[in-house]
Amino acid sequence: MEDETLQGETERAEVETRAAPEGGRRLSVSEFLCHCCYDIMVNPTTLNCGHSFCRHCLALWWVSSKKNECPECREKWEGFPKVNILFRDVIEKLFSDAIEQRKEDILQNSDVARSLATFQKYGNDQMPTVRNTGRINPQGGGFFSGVLTALTCVAVVLLGYHWSSREFEEDHLVHKPVAKWTAKEVIIWLEQLGPWASHYKERFLLEKANGRLLLTLTEEDFTKEPFSIENSNHRKAIMAELERVKALGVKPPQNLWEYKAVNPGKSLFLLYALKSSPRLSMLYLYLFDYTEAFLPFIHTICPTQDMYEDAVTKLIDLQDPSWKQWREFIVKYLFLPYQLIAEFAWDWLDVHYWTSRFIIVNAMLLSVLELFSFWRLWSRRELKTVPHRMWRHFWKALTQGLFVAIFWPFIPQFVCNCLFYWALYFNPITNIDQVVKEVRRPET
Numbered sequence: 001m002e003d004e005t006l007q008g009e010t011e012r013a014e015v016e017t018r019a020a021p022e023g024g025r026r027l028s029v030s031e032f033l034c035h036c037c038y039d040i041m042v043n044p045t046t047l048n049c050g051h052s053f054c055r056h057c058l059a060l061w062w063v064s065s066k067k068n069e070c071p072e073c074r075e076k077w078e079g080f081p082k083v084n085i086l087f088r089d090v091i092e093k094l095f096s097d098a099i100e101q102r103k104e105d106i107l108q109n110s111d112v113a114r115s116l117a118t119f120q121k122y123g124n125d126q127m128p129t130v131r132n133t134g135r136i137n138p139q140g141g142g143f144f145s146g147v148l149t150a151l152t153c154v155a156v157v158l159l160g161y162h163w164s165s166r167e168f169e170e171d172h173l174v175h176k177p178v179a180k181w182t183a184k185e186v187i188i189w190l191e192q193l194g195p196w197a198s199h200y201k202e203r204f205l206l207e208k209a210n211g212r213l214l215l216t217l218t219e220e221d222f223t224k225e226p227f228s229i230e231n232s233n234h235r236k237a238i239m240a241e242l243e244r245v246k247a248l249g250v251k252p253p254q255n256l257w258e259y260k261a262v263n264p265g266k267s268l269f270l271l272y273a274l275k276s277s278p279r280l281s282m283l284y285l286y287l288f289d290y291t292e293a294f295l296p297f298i299h300t301i302c303p304t305q306d307m308y309e310d311a312v313t314k315l316i317d318l319q320d321p322s323w324k325q326w327r328e329f330i331v332k333y334l335f336l337p338y339q340l341i342a343e344f345a346w347d348w349l350d351v352h353y354w355t356s357r358f359i360i361v362n363a364m365l366l367s368v369l370e371l372f373s374f375w376r377l378w379s380r381r382e383l384k385t386v387p388h389r390m391w392r393h394f395w396k397a398l399t400q401g402l403f404v405a406i407f408w409p410f411i412p413q414f415v416c417n418c419l420f421y422w423a424l425y426f427n428p429i430t431n432i433d434q435v436v437k438e439v440r441r442p443e444t
Contacts, residue, residue, distance in 0.1 A: 186209050
């Protein structure tokens with residue numbers, strides 16, 4: 001027995017000698033013990049002061065104290081502590097059985113696992129500041145930066161195209177009284193009713209129908225020469241839109257840009273509110289903008305039967321939603337609010353080709369971010385804090401809305417336009433970055 005003990009100590013001494021730096025001293029057994037748990041260290045982490053601890057012991061200490069200091073001597077450490085690789089290799093050679101047993105015990109402890117994940121997340125958050133002073137990682141980051149740059153260029157080109165084509169300035173019909181419309185402007189109004197209305201524009205041009213004449217026309221006139229609109233559904237659609245024009249005195253908004261021209265403040269509010277608080281925003285539309293905004297929204301995302309193929313015509317004469325529509329809407333409203341926005345944008349692809357695609361992509365990214373948020377709450381066992389978080393979010397949205405409402409008259413229109421187009425075209429790009437960061441989180 002004594003010979004075996006002596007042989008074991010000799011082998012251990014040889015390992016210690018090989019593990020020690022050249023010309024350095026051999027390590028004693030006490031130096032393999034953690035200063036917190038006084039057991040063999042797992043993933044030893046050495047601080048600036050020279051004290052070494054198990055990685056999970058240091059994480060538990062940091063989570064409980066929230067201090068960047070040594071648990072032994074209270075000296076503050078700089079940067080983010082990393083595993084001492086050389087020390088770890090020595091311990092794993094000397095105490096392989098004990099290390100394997102301790103690793104199994106650690107994996108079974110949920111508190112340790114959460115502390116390690118939180119500690120590592122803190123370290124990942126510190127990495128950008130460290131990397132700025134060092135070399136840049138050529139893998140992954142360069143490719144991702146290139147993708148973001150390309151998407152930003154696409155958004156800039158798209159925004160420049162809209163401005164250069166003066167597409168927004170053609171919306172002056174939403175401000176110009178119908179009695180002052182020219183024959184060409186009547187054709188613009190007719191074409192925007194849908195692709196089917198283009199078949200009748202030549203007849204309106206031959207008659208040189210301007211705004212004054214348009215106001216005098218009846219459904220019976222449309223059945224006679226020179227209009228001769230034989231399709232009864234087309235006549236009803238034209239008359240329904242004409243009644244709206246007569247009631248408003250101007251052309252009602254029928255797409256995003258016209259709605260923005262008529263309601264610049266509301267369009268900016270909805271764009272940001274639907275991003276940060278989709279459920280509260282839809283509740284606001286139901287309570288305060290039922291006819292003009294909520295009815296077209298719910299009939300688009302929860303349709304019954306489509307009499308017409310285009311998105312504009314089917315929103316002319318809307319009735320209250322049926323119970324079937326309400327059931328479908330409430331389920332999506334509670335669990336997939338951003339899908340409602342994506343479905344609404346999808347229905348307008350023919351009218352807003354690129355803009356609808358930006359909105360759909362952004363809705364998908366926001367859905368992913370929301371799922372990550374709920375997953376984080378569930379994994380941390382913080383679901384009971386959801387009511388408190390919801391109330392805090394509601395109060396924050398309310399105060400921000402009141403603040404914007406008070407100072408809205410003093411905000412320059414140019415600033416509002418910049419904020420509008422930033423939220424519309426650049427938010428999807430920034431949300432891609434957020435999704436990538438969430439995926440790279442250790443706890444995810």
